[in-house]
Amino acid sequence: MCQVTQRNTPYCFLDAQGQNLVPLPADISLDWLRAAYRHMVLIRALDKKVVALQRTGQMRTYPSCLGQEAVGVGIGLALQENDIFVPYYRDQATLYLRGVTLTQIMQVWGGDERGHLFSGHAQRDLPLCIPIATQMTHAAGVAVALKSRAEPHAALVTCGDGATSKGDFSEALNLAGLWQLPLVSVINNNQWAISVPLTMQTAAATLAQKAVAAGMEGVRVDGNDVVAVYHAVDLALKKARSGKGPTLIEAVSYRLTDHTTADDATRYRDLKQVNDAWEREPIKRLQTWLHEQDAWDPAQETGLLEEVRAQVDAAVAAYLALPPQAPDEFLQYMFASMTTPLSAQQQYQHTRFAVDGSKTQPQGAQ
Ligand SMILES: Cc1ncc(C[n+]2csc(CCOP(=O)(O)OP(=O)(O)O)c2C)c(N)n1
Ligand SMILES: [Mg+2]
Known part of the structure; x- marks a missing residue:
């Protein structure tokens, strides 16, 4: 149990050039891959629009998920209806896949708490959490409840790399390991905690290895490969639902833009690092792979871009028309x-x- 899979090299199925490294998991079909691609493209379009709304004074401070779409989509596709999702603030993609509308996501970031009145799959999910790492202990509590009620479902919590330095993170993992809770914890390691790089955050070689001290399995996965994220999360959720205990997953991604719209990352990080990270980003590699399999063509791409633009524009119109909260x-x-x-x-x-x-x-x- 106390092991870290693929200790330093994150595992992936599709590399940065969109090449197949190992055969895809049996449950991954071309339709699944096209759907995952559509979800990532939609979330990127949403993200761009919400930043524009903020720049024009129609949105409050917003944390972009640019470059981290595969983490959110991989998690969202692996979660089942009755699992409980405990999000942090960079989880737009997973929220969308839980059935939270694009308008509700904007509503939350527009400062209107009514956006948190989730329905559908997200009915039992928690609201997104701004205080760093506090959601980890909430999620451990949810997992205690699931276990004591003998519900065959899992809790899944997300956090950033910076959150792993906080006591709440270690406390939650310790409890989950000790009581063998049905809890999957996913770290979105986007390499930065505002202006603090990972190298100044920890002396640990990986974040996945923090699982060892808690007595659980740790997995390090390429967070730019939606198949790998889905695969790792799916296995961990199945394990948790069947009473076999918790897992910590480190998804290695990169924050391709500012921390939030209140930040200016050009003041503290090297443009070359950002440009290099663009070479590994999640959407391009899946698009390349689909093209090479003759499973996607330029006409489909044009159609998809038109479709997502219409979907986002409609959601923005609905957001702007919402009556203000008292x-x-x-x-x-x-x-x-x-x-x-x-x-x-x-x-x-x-x-x-x-x-x-x-x-x-x-x-x-x-
Ligand atoms: C308890 C607490 N301390 C400080 C902050 C201010 N803060 C907001 S985001 C952030 C950095 C978090 O970085 P990370 O966990 O890597 O997540 P990321 O934003 O990169 O996704 C900090 C320190 C906060 N929100 N809550
Ligand atoms: Mg971070």
Whole structure:
């Protein structure tokens, strides 16, 4: 159990040049690959549009997932309806695959908590988590509940590389290992925690090896290969659902843009590193592979780009048309009934602020 698979080299099926290294898993069909490709292209289009909305004052601070689409899509395709997803803030792709609408994703980043009223597969999922690593202990708690109710489902939690330095991360993993919880923890190792590079984050050779101290299996996977992410997560989820315990997965990706729209990464990192990372990005390699298999052609590409543009434009129009949230509404969801201090704050909000119907928001920093 206490082992790290492929200790230093992340495993992959499709390399950066879109070449098949090893035979694809038996459950991966051409249709599956085309669907995964479509999802990644859609999420990239969404991401670009949301950044543009922020730049024009119609969105609050937003964390782009550019370059990390394969991590989110791989996870989303492996999760089953009754599993419970505990996201962090860079999980747009997985949320979408859980049935959260593009409009809801924008609503959340527009500062409207009603975007978190998930339905469908995401009904039992947790809201996305901004405080670093706190979601790890929440997820361990969810996994305790699943185990004590003998539900044949798993919890899956995500975090960044920076989050692995926090106590919450180690505490959650320790408990999951000790109690053999049905928990899959996926680290999106995008190499940066805002301006802190991984080399300044840890002396550990890999993040997957942090599984060893917790007494669980650690897997290091190429986070730019959607097949590898899916395969690793699928195996780990099956293991968790069948009572065989937790897994830690390190998905090695790269943050191709700023940390959030409140950041300027050109101030602290070398352009050459970013350009090199573009050579390994997830969408291009799958597109190359599909082309080489005669499973995708330029006409299909044009059609897909038109389709995703229409889908994103419709979601933006719906987002911009949403009636604004009442300024006191966010106070209502903390407790079942209002406490005296919260009631006082609510009263203050009522008398102090008017709802002006505008989506133009002051910019906040994370
Ligand atoms: C408890 C806490 N401390 C600090 C912050 C500020 N903060 C926001 S994102 C971030 C870096 C996280 O990096 P990483 O875990 O690698 O995730 P990434 O953003 O790269 O996906 C920090 C320190 C926070 N949100 N919460
Ligand atoms: Mg990071």
